[in-house]
Amino acid sequence: MDKELLEKTANELVSPGRGILAADESNGTMSNRLESVGVEPSSESRRSYRVNLFSADGYQSSISGVILFDETLRQSMDDGTPIPVALSNKGVIPGIKVDTGAKDLANHKGEKITEGLDGLRERCSEYFAMGARFAKWRAVIKIDDEIPSDACISTNAHALARYASICQEQGLVPIIEPEVLMEGSHDANRCFEVTASILDSTFEECIKQGVHIPGALLKPNMIIAGKDCENQISREEVANLTVKCLTEHVPHDLPGIVFLSGGQSDEDATAHLDLMNKMDVEHPWQLSYSYGRALQASALIEWAKSNDDSDTNSRNAFLHRATMNGLARTGSWSEKLEG
Numbered sequence: 001m002d003k004e005l006l007e008k009t010a011n012e013l014v015s016p017g018r019g020i021l022a023a024d025e026s027n028g029t030m031s032n033r034l035e036s037v038g039v040e041p042s043s044e045s046r047r048s049y050r051v052n053l054f055s056a057d058g059y060q061s062s063i064s065g066v067i068l069f070d071e072t073l074r075q076s077m078d079d080g081t082p083i084p085v086a087l088s089n090k091g092v093i094p095g096i097k098v099d100t101g102a103k104d105l106a107n108h109k110g111e112k113i114t115e116g117l118d119g120l121r122e123r124c125s126e127y128f129a130m131g132a133r134f135a136k137w138r139a140v141i142k143i144d145d146e147i148p149s150d151a152c153i154s155t156n157a158h159a160l161a162r163y164a165s166i167c168q169e170q171g172l173v174p175i176i177e178p179e180v181l182m183e184g185s186h187d188a189n190r191c192f193e194v195t196a197s198i199l200d201s202t203f204e205e206c207i208k209q210g211v212h213i214p215g216a217l218l219k220p221n222m223i224i225a226g227k228d229c230e231n232q233i234s235r236e237e238v239a240n241l242t243v244k245c246l247t248e249h250v251p252h253d254l255p256g257i258v259f260l261s262g263g264q265s266d267e268d269a270t271a272h273l274d275l276m277n278k279m280d281v282e283h284p285w286q287l288s289y290s291y292g293r294a295l296q297a298s299a300l301i302e303w304a305k306s307n308d309d310s311d312t313n314s315r316n317a318f319l320h321r322a323t324m325n326g327l328a329r330t331g332s333w334s335e336k337l338e339g
Contacts, residue, residue, distance in 0.1 A: 001168050006215025007255070009133050009173045013093060013217060014256030017326045018064035019289035020175075022260075023050055023296070024097035024136060027071055037304035047075045052303055053296070054086060056315035062326030065093035067136050067175075067290070073127065084131030095134040095175070096127045098163065102140045111152040114139045117162055124170035134173035136219065136290075137163040141178060141198055143186045143226065148194060153201050161205035168212055175258065175290065177219035178202050182263045184226035188233045192223050192245050199249040213251050219290050220246065221262045222272055235268065239275035243283070252284035259287070261294035266321060267338060269294040270328045278331035288329055295321045 013020060025033065030049075031041030039045055050072055053059075066087055073096055077086045084094040100116035114137065124135065139156035141148050156178060164174035178198045180191055199220070206213065223241040225232050233241070246257060261269040269291060276287050295318065303314035327333040 001212060001215075002171060003212050003215055005171060006168055006173050006212060009093065010215050010217055010255045013065045013134060013173065014258065014286035014288045015064055016286075017329050018062055019291070019325055019329065020065045020067060020095070020258050021053075021063050021295055021322070022067045022136075022290050022292035023053070023072065024067040024069045024095075025292065026069060026097075026101070030069075033300060034304075037301055039304050043071065046071065049300065049303055050075075051077055051083075052311055052314055053299060053318050054083065056319055059319055059322050060090045060092050062322035063092055065095050065134060067095040067097055067134075068132075069097055073130055073132065082131070088131060093134060094132050095136060096132040096172075097138075098123060098127070098135045098167070099137040102138075105152055105155065108147075108149050108151055110142060110144060111147055111149060112140050112142070113152070113155050114159055117159060117166075120163065120166050121170065124167055124172055128171045132172060134175060134217075135163075135167045136175040136177060138177040138179060138219075139198075141180045141194060143180065143184045143190060143194055148198075153198055157198065157201035157205045160202050161209040161211060164206055164211045164216055165209040168215055173215060173217060174211070175217045175219045176202060176206070177260065179219075179260060179262060180221045182221070182224060182227050185228040185230075186226040187229050187231050188223055188225045188237070188241060191221075191225065192241055195221060195223060195245055196249045199245070203249075203251055214253050214255055216254065218250060218254055218257050219260050220250075220257065221260060222264075224262075224264070227263065235271050235275060238272050239279070242272070243276055243279065243281075247284070250285070254285050256286035256288055258290035261289075261291045264294065266294050266297060267335070270321075270324050270333055271335070273325065274328035274331055274333040277329060289325050291321075291325065295325070
């Protein structure tokens with residue numbers, strides 16, 4: 001484990017004013033999104049859409065890294081340059097999704113365990129050789145009347161820690177993502193309670209597995225009431241509760257937290273991050289973003305209108321959202337800028 005390299009990469013990923021683009025949708029998920037905007041899904045259409053984003057001028061001022069899917073990591077830009085090389089040439093760090101998806105947790109109806117540990121060391125070694133310098137593994141925690149169970153919390157925490165340890169051994173900074181889903185009727189207090197539990201368990205397991213915390217990043221949900229909850233809290237309450245939960249349950253030597261947008265609207269995801277960074281307190285870690293749909297949704301709609309891998313409107317939509325979130329990193333965003 002090269003701790004110095006891991007720390008350098010982790011800190012670059014959360015450098016001031018920048019965050020991470022999550023472009024790691026699986027082939028199936030990306031195909032569904034293309035179909036939803038009237039584009040025939042294929043390996044080429046998936047490549048073309050992403051190449052359009054990666055060709056935008058200036059996005060590197062707000063984007064420090066891009067999480068890729070295996071297929072995309074192996075693809076090339078229109079001029080034949082491998083995508084990881086093209087990103088690196090812009091000063092953007094290539095990353096890779098390494099889990100193989102969430103599967104049903106045995107004997108626990110409605111709960112999931114993320115798989116992919118088998119062969120992970122070999123995959124990480126190959127990905128590092130291809131230019132990747134960080135990785136992502138997503139666990140999904142659902143809230144309902146009787147869940148999450150202790151088994152769901154413990155098995156996912158253990159898997160996240162095993163993944164993080166293997167990644168660091170192979171030179172990749174692990175992004176640890178225990179996502180508490182927004183689906184459900186639970187209130188914000190219940191979200192806080194469950195998020196605290198999975199964070200505590202995950203970092204306890206990380207310590208057991210020898211994970212170097214200063215060479216890792218966390219990708220958590222924010223503290224938000226379930227989508228079906230009648231008592232939705234304000235943006236200010238989301239920001240305050242989220243910071244409180246993280247301050248109490250995340251090691252302070254972690255270099256950065258890169259939030260997931262998790263079903264929030266584009267502007268809500270930006271506003272919540274902005275409010276956290278506006279607080280009159282020095283957070284122990286950088287508060288940044290690792291957004292997927294919150295950076296790409298409008299860009300995909302514009303691209304579908306032309307289905308052109310050099311579409312200016314699509315790139316401008318992507319650049320706008322990246323710029324807005326870059327401003328939120330320093331608490332400099334305003335709704336007035338969205339016009």
